[in-house]
Amino acid sequence: MDNTTDIHCITLPTPFTVGDVNVYLINDEKLTLVDTGPKTKEAWEAFLTQINKLGFNVTDIDQVILTHHHPDHVGLADYLKGNGTRFIGLAYNQPWLQKDPAFLEHHDAFYLRVYREMGIEKFHEKAMQRIRGYLDYSCSINIHTIVKEGDRIDGLPGWIVIETPGHAQGHLSLFKEEDGFMIGGDHLIQHISSNALIEPPPIGVQERPKTLLQYRDSLRKLLDLNVNMVYAGHGKPVANPKDLIRKRLVKQEERAGDIRDMIIDQPKTGFEICQNLFPTIFLKELGLTMSETLGHLDLLSRNDQIRVTEQDGVLYFQAKEVM
Secondary structure, eight states: OOGGGTEEEEEEOOSSTTOOEEEEEEESSSEEEEOOOOSOHHHHHHHHHHHHHTTOOGGGOOEEEOSOOOHHHHTTHHHHGGGTOEEEEOGGGHHHHHTOHHHHHHHHHHHHHHHHHHTOGGGHHHHHHHHHHHHTTSOOOOOSEEOOTTOBOTTOTTEEEEEOOSSSTTOEEEEETTTTEEEEETSOOSSSOOOOOOOOOOTTOOSOOOHHHHHHHHHHHHHTTTOOEEEESSSSOBSSHHHHHHHHHHHHHHHHHHHHHHTSSSOEEHHHHHHHHOTTTTTTTHHHHHHHHHHHHHHHHHTTOEEEEEETTEEEEEEOOOO
16 A cells, blocks of 8 residues: 555455455545444454554544445444544435334335345345344444535545445445545455345335446446546455456456346246356355346346246246347
């Protein structure tokens, strides 16, 4: 990490398969922490050790910016909220971070509809239990300052908020145009492709977010910016982000093509396609694999390459003939 940027990376352990998570301390007019890590004793002890080595105390942190609501990025906020620290993020994240009962009920109902349509309703209850388990590593806080695309944050001169939905509905990245630096959360990771996770819309909105299509738009947004380094939420910084983005966009199109080839001869349910795509891990990582499957079906649908029919509440997907 280039010390002249006043950005310090703190790497924390997580109990998740993704492995360690990176959070970032920006030493500027206000000492700002970007993301916090999961709510575990191990992560907290690692955080204290590393921030002290940098010459700071936890009580020195003025504000925390949350890139998105996933537990590995927000959990330790519970350890910081007693210090008068202010939390900053997108509006979508508020009910997640408050563990709002009405939103969680809306969340479960949304997934029931999606699981039914994909032919996996029988797995719904177990999946919701697993998500509740993940929330044990999250936090219960209020976002003090809601930000949106183009906002600048007090105490961080030169930094701008870029909304980058896709991996999460309430995902933001921080961009410092003068230096070409971006702190990108899980938007762009060097060693793994970020999954465009199926997530519910806000309460009152019925339409399912097309997360992979959102994610592709958010990736293309970076191509139009002077980004030359992305400090990622996991792994090493991405030194050539535009090259990686172009490769990821092509890979997504190739995967969509693979799915189309699977459904030329006869229609299949989303679950059947998922099983073909991920024969060894589809049940162990059902949320991830179904998100991947559904996202690429959305891409095929947008390109008018498939037809969708419904039978007893279950959707069937079949490739259209190439004219």
